[in-house]
Amino acid sequence: MKFDMHCHTKEGSMDGKVMIEEYIKKLKEKGFGGMLVSDHNSYDGYREWRDSIKGKNHTDFVVLKGVEYDTIDCGHMLVIMPEGVKLKLLELRGLPAQILIMVVHKYGGIVGPAHPYGEKYLSLIKTQARKKFHEERLKSLMEQFDFVEVFNACESEEVNEKARKLARKYHKPGFGGSDAHRLECIGMAYTKLPDNIRCESDLIKYVKSVSYITCGGTRYDKTTKDKLGPFNKLLVESFFVYNKSGERLTPEKTNERTGKPPLSGKINIKILLKKYCLYRCKNAIVGNSAVLT
DSSP states (O other), rough: EEEEEOOOOOTTTTOOOOOHHHHHHHHHHTTTTTTOOOOBBEEEEEEEEIIIIIITTTSSSSEEEEEEEOOOOOOEEEEEOOOOOOOOGGSSOOOOHOOOOOOHHHHHHEEEESTTSSTTTTTTHHHEEESSHHHHHHHHHHOOOEEEEEEEETTTTHHHHHHHOOOOHHTTTEEEOBBBSGGGGGGGGGEEOTOOOOSSHHHHHHHHHOOOOEEEOOOOOHHHHHHHHGGHHHHHHHHHHHHHOOSSOOOOOOTTTTTSSSOOOOOOHHHHHHHHHHHHOHHHHHHHGOOOO
8 A cells, every 4th residue: 555654734734745645645646545644743634534524534544643743853753643643842843853763762663764866955854964984974863763764755866876875775664755745745655564454553553564665756846945946945944943942951961081972871761751842832841741742
């Protein structure tokens, strides 16, 4: 069964142009059986499906809940949590990637980089390459990721081929997604998943059990960056300001003995969530009750 694993809706993404029901209709026209809703730091697109459409229309189509999360230091990450689990944290951009991975895994989810060789500040590789010890950081992060987006319809073939090589190097399964914000881009990328994938837990279990997933597609050449040409650099640089404003945790301090930043380590997730949520949202509850709907 074909899934589009990177989808932006008008309800959930400020740059999305297509309502989720129209999105579903277009994918069904193209022979897709499902989609991963991956709005920017928001579950509003999925909520519209859950509250207004699910069980009433399109019962032959699978809609999975995800989010494209803006990290402060590694660009965009695709996150899928088990059904029933929505961490308010994932709608508040700005966590460092290492903390994001720990939180997602703590609550049974999976996470991987979207378009890892894409634009600066939006992608894992080009953002990490600006930092000291980026090779060590990259290796540590890649070993912890559950998958890699290896085909993005809005990226060039060269960029996607680099993503495929990265996934092969670390033996990670790959996703294909259109990254569609406009109607004409919908369904231009696909991921082939078993017919028994009916919910987020099914997907999580499957991804953890394999090292390769068939995916691919066709490049969409009418993106904003294609239209802007060299002026796209100004847009990319402005994203740094936007994302920096979302930073809420101090970056890991350099180890005084080695001169290098810690790549990983044990943290108290409950304390971390409590501090973060208290800072960002006065009514957040954390710990075992950090599961918010």
